[in-house]
Amino acid sequence: MTLLPASRAWVGLLLCGVLATPPARSVLEATMTLQMLVQIPLLAVAGWFVGLAIPHRIAAAVVRWNGGGIPGLLLATFVGMVWMLPRMMDASVDEGWFTLAKFVSVPLLIGVPVALSWPRAGFVARGVVLLELIATAFRLGWLYLVSPMRLCSNYLLSDQLQLGKYLLGIGIAASLALAWTLMWGHIRVEYVESKL
Numbered sequence: 001m002t003l004l005p006a007s008r009a010w011v012g013l014l015l016c017g018v019l020a021t022p023p024a025r026s027v028l029e030a031t032m033t034l035q036m037l038v039q040i041p042l043l044a045v046a047g048w049f050v051g052l053a054i055p056h057r058i059a060a061a062v063v064r065w066n067g068g069g070i071p072g073l074l075l076a077t078f079v080g081m082v083w084m085l086p087r088m089m090d091a092s093v094d095e096g097w098f099t100l101a102k103f104v105s106v107p108l109l110i111g112v113p114v115a116l117s118w119p120r121a122g123f124v125a126r127g128v129v130l131l132e133l134i135a136t137a138f139r140l141g142w143l144y145l146v147s148p149m150r151l152c153s154n155y156l157l158s159d160q161l162q163l164g165k166y167l168l169g170i171g172i173a174a175s176l177a178l179a180w181t182l183m184w185g186h187i188r189v190e191y192v193e194s195k196l
Contacts, residue, residue: 006053007053008049008053009049009050009053011046011049012046012047012048012049012050012051012053012107012111013046013050015042015045015046015049016043016046016047016107019042019043019046020103025039025099029093031155031159031162031163032089032152032155032159032160032162032163033159033163035089035092035093036084036163037163037166037170040080040083040084040102043102043103043106043107043110043111044076044080044106044107044110044111044114045111046107047107047108047109047110047111047112047114047115048111048112048114049111049115050107050108050111050112050115051111051112051113051114051116052115054112054115054116059116062116063120066113066116066117066120068120068121068122068125069116069117069119069120069121069122069125070117070121070125071117072113072114073113073114073117073118073121073129075109075113076109076110076111076113076114076117077129077132079105079106079109079110080110081136083102083105083106084136084140086151086152088102089152089154090154093154094154130174130178131178134171134175135171137167137168137170137171138167138168138171140164141163141164141165141166141167141169141170141171142164144161144163144164144167145161145164145165147160
C-alpha cells in the first residue's frame, strides 16, 4: 500500500514529534550508540517522509539549483558529519539550543534533501555518497576505538568503544553489501540480457 503525499508528511511529523518527547529523548540519548545510530537516522527518516510529500511545483523549483541531486546530497553529507562530531553530540544533550538545532536541521537539511536528491542522482553520484558513508563509518569507528580518552563528556569510555565497534561492523557490512550488489547485480543483468 502506497502512502499519499499528505500521509507521508504526517508520518514524518509524527515520527519527529515522538522522537522529541522526553521519554524517547531520555532513552535515545542515554548512550552514544543510540544517539548516533538510532536517534539521528530516525530524525533523517522523518525528514525524508516530509520531503516525499513536497508538492511537485515546489520540487520542480528546487531542481533548478539541485542539478543531478549533487548539491542536495552534499548538503545532507556535511550536516550529517556535523552531528557525528562528539562535541555536537554532547551539546545536543546539554544545551537546549543545540537540541533544537538537531531536531530541526537533521530532518530539514538531511532527510528532505536526500528525498529530493537521491532519485535525481546518477550512478556515480550515488556511488560517491555510499563510499563516503562507508569511509566515515570506518574513520569514526577507528577514532572511537583508539582514542585513550572519552571524546564525549556525557558518555562513558566503554560506550565510546562499543560505538566504535558498531561503526566498524557497519562499515564492513556496507562494503560487503555494496560489493555484492555491484558484482552479482551486474552479472545478473548480463545473464538476463543474454537470455533475451
